[in-house]
Amino acid sequence: MTHPLEELREVALAEIAVAPDEETIEAARVRYLGRTGSISAWGERMKSLPKEEKPIVGKLLNEVRGAVTLAIEERGAKLRAAQEASALADLDISLPGTPNEIGALHPLTQMLDRAIAIFRRMGFALAEGPDVEDEWHCFDALNTPPDHPARAEQDTFYLPDGHLLRTHTSTVQIRTMESAPPPIRVIAPGAAFRRDEVDATHSAQFHQIEGLYVDERVSVADLKGTLEFFFHELFGPGTEVRFRPHYFPFTEPSFEIDVKSKALKSGEKWIEVCGCGMVHPAVFEEVNRARRDAAYDPEKWTGYAFGLGMDRLAMILFDISDIRLFAQNDLRFLKQFAA
Numbered sequence: 001m002t003h004p005l006e007e008l009r010e011v012a013l014a015e016i017a018v019a020p021d022e023e024t025i026e027a028a029r030v031r032y033l034g035r036t037g038s039i040s041a042w043g044e045r046m047k048s049l050p051k052e053e054k055p056i057v058g059k060l061l062n063e064v065r066g067a068v069t070l071a072i073e074e075r076g077a078k079l080r081a082a083q084e085a086s087a088l089a090d091l092d093i094s095l096p097g098t099p100n101e102i103g104a105l106h107p108l109t110q111m112l113d114r115a116i117a118i119f120r121r122m123g124f125a126l127a128e129g130p131d132v133e134d135e136w137h138c139f140d141a142l143n144t145p146p147d148h149p150a151r152a153e154q155d156t157f158y159l160p161d162g163h164l165l166r167t168h169t170s171t172v173q174i175r176t177m178e179s180a181p182p183p184i185r186v187i188a189p190g191a192a193f194r195r196d197e198v199d200a201t202h203s204a205q206f207h208q209i210e211g212l213y214v215d216e217r218v219s220v221a222d223l224k225g226t227l228e229f230f231f232h233e234l235f236g237p238g239t240e241v242r243f244r245p246h247y248f249p250f251t252e253p254s255f256e257i258d259v260k261s262k263a264l265k266s267g268e269k270w271i272e273v274c275g276c277g278m279v280h281p282a283v284f285e286e287v288n289r290a291r292r293d294a295a296y297d298p299e300k301w302t303g304y305a306f307g308l309g310m311d312r313l314a315m316i317l318f319d320i321s322d323i324r325l326f327a328q329n330d331l332r333f334l335k336q337f338a339a
């Protein structure tokens, strides 16, 4: 005669053996082995059995519980393995992999790194200022009167609250002198913005490196020597550098610099690359007013300043014909500068 526990085992094992999925197995586990499951119920029933039956039924109960537990585990493992195998069956391992493309520095960044490295060697520190500026830092403090054409709406992006996008990095000259007394020797690379007609050589956003050097007895000769050295380092020793008299409100005298080099694709053509000059005493005086001291006494301190057009320099150096390429994110363009 078979014991009811043995019958229970047969039914349970048969059911588990054909369970189609993990939910069915879990339901079976709860039904047989759960706290109120039918096999577990035998544990309770044992207590009322005659003493001589207890060890026999107890042993059987352990066997049945063990066998059902094992069957549940094995069936579960089998189902999981089958599931994995079917997932892998759809995978074609003979397909070529997706290549991991490695990025490279943008040509403007490469240009910037080169320029910064050259100025670093001459002892210039890095300074920075915000892209969103006020009129005072962008114009007034730089001796640019309210009726100056650069302030007109057509050149400057004005924000509704009266702030503006800086039209040049010269704003950082003022911010640097406001925050520290002389001597000063900084470069400030960054973006500048103008409402220019966009074409091959004009972009609404472009990049500059501003330079400011303030000390005792700084002269035009220092300015010339520094920038000539810079352009020779950047474009090679055969580079010719020409200083042309010009006008900027914040420098006196002022110059524009043109460069020419046989080593460059532009060849025998002079190309304008920089504005510069000796800091105008009116700029020092305006800075003193803002600082409420006389740290920048124009009788004691002199200085030079310059503004380099970064996009222009990169276009010359890498022979790029259209400034708009810098911002278009076209990989066919960018990959040409990947080292």
Ligand code: DAH
Binding pocket: 167, 168, 169, 170, 210, 211, 248, 250, 251, 274, 275, 276, 277, 278, 304, 305, 306, 307, 308
């Ligand atoms: N800020 C001028 C511009 O964007 C460039 C410039 C000219 C900067 C002369 C200077 C400077 O520091 O001294 O056109």
